[in-house]
Amino acid sequence: MEAGGERHRTARTAHTAGRTARGRTRIGVALVMVLCGVLFATTARLSGGGSIRDESSDVVGVLQERGRDIERLTEENATMRAEVEGLRGAEAGAPTAEGAEHVADAVGLSEVSGPALRITLTDAPSSALSIPGTEPNDLVVHQQDLEAYINALWAGGAEAMMLQDQRVINGSAFRCAGNTLLLEGRVYSPPFVVTVIGPIDEMTEALEDAPGVEAYRTWVGHVGLGEKIETLETTTLPAFEGSLTLTAEAAA
CATH class of the missing domain: 3.30.70.1880 (Protein of unknown function DUF881)
Incomplete structure (x- = not known):
């Protein structure tokens, strides 16, 4: 029983760790998306809705x-x-x-x-x-x-x-x-x-x-x-x- 309990605790710990890692991954993806949104918004403001490349001097x-x-x-x-x-x-x-x-x-x-x-x-x-x-x-x-x-x-x-x-x-x-x-x-x-x-x-x-x-x-x-x-x-x-x-x- 002790051995089985130990394996159960180990499996549960592993499951919890995996769930935590997946949660962190989702949070990381969410943060990246938020940052991308900020960058896109900033780009739009800088270019006035147009292309920054068009505004830069060739x-x-x-x-x-x-x-x-x-x-x-x-x-x-x-x-x-x-x-x-x-x-x-x-x-x-x-x-x-x-x-x-x-x-x-x-x-x-x-x-x-x-x-x-x-x-x-x-x-x-x-x-x-x-x-x-x-x-x-x-x-x-x-x-x-x-x-x-x-x-x-x-x-x-x-x-x-x-x-x-x-x-x-x-x-x-x-x-x-x-x-x-x-x-x-x-x-x-x-x-x-x-x-x-x-x-x-x-x-x-x-x-x-x-x-x-x-x-x-x-x-x-x-x-x-x-x-x-x-x-x-x-x-x-x-x-x-x-x-x-x-x-x-x-x-x-």
Whole structure:
């Protein structure tokens, strides 16, 4: 009897424990459902009954839309500038016409032709991540890399320069976001191309002497960042079409 009673108590204890565990499970499920309800209610309040994803800013979409706006405004600006040039030319014998043309050349408001260097910088292949100690950030052409090349070219006597398909001047400002380039409101992806007219030998030597260019070339050899330099016998760069007003971005 004692043995049977002991087994009975053991079985009852086990049954009670199982019932308690099932009760706790039901309570846990209920709590999860309550929390889900709170989260759904909060989500509804935040999104105003719509999709939060729809309300969040799509950075790429915003930049592309801004780029289209900038292109439209740039075309309008070019049209108005052409009208101004036409009116200026109509002023027969104007004493300031020659001086105005000289200033236009100096600040980049006219086309320039001549021998040039074309430099192409590209991101490294993703396979380079297999190199020990390499991080994704090491495979990207950064803003300071472009600045190193551009500053060296100006120091080497560059007369006119174009970044991607836009003429740039000394006051031009650009920003890199991830592996995209923001220039005059437009968004560009690599490869990044710099075309520059000027003394070929001097500009090439300036690139060799620039510490920033040297640092980039170290990573060219290490992870495979791209660098291609071509000499062009002659090329024509378009006139600068951006604003000549100094902005906070350009001054930064």
